[in-house]
Amino acid sequence: MDWNHYRFLSLWSLPAPPAAVYAALERPEDYPRWWPQVRAVTRLDGGTGVITIRSVLPYAMTITAHETRHDPAAGILQIAVSGDIEGWARWTVTAHGSGTLARYEQVVDVRKPLLRLLAVPGRPVFRLNHRLMMAAGRRGLERYLEAV
Secondary structure: OOOOEEEEEEEEEEOOOHHHHHHHHOOHHHHHHHOOOEEEEEEEEOOEEEEEEOOOOOOOEEEEEEEEEEEOOOOEEEEEEEEOEEEEEEEEEEEEOOEEEEEEEEEEEEOOHHHHHOHHHHHHHHHHHHHHHHHHHHHHHHHHHHHO
């Protein structure tokens, strides 16, 4: 088993129309306004940016995200990531009842040296940290969508 390889899946049920959810998710520069763990987003060009993330644990991760798929008709936003983690992440936004289901998938390898060193003992804590970050993101996006 590669202790530095992670696959994540999060499902967010949101009481807003898919178009509104997609519109919020396609603007990563606004993420710090509603997602507390996304500390900074700096656009480098139309499809690339640098993101700094810090959740409960006392370390920050910096990644460069490059858009690989932007398909509003299919409800898909996908990026390739490099830096402290490398791999990809994808949002898939679909209608769900009277609201939206936002499916987040991420497959990454950790590259940050300290996290690689702590891979075996830290893995359960890193996974919990990710779950907490995603839960806070869902709550923040729900509040943000209610306000706009």
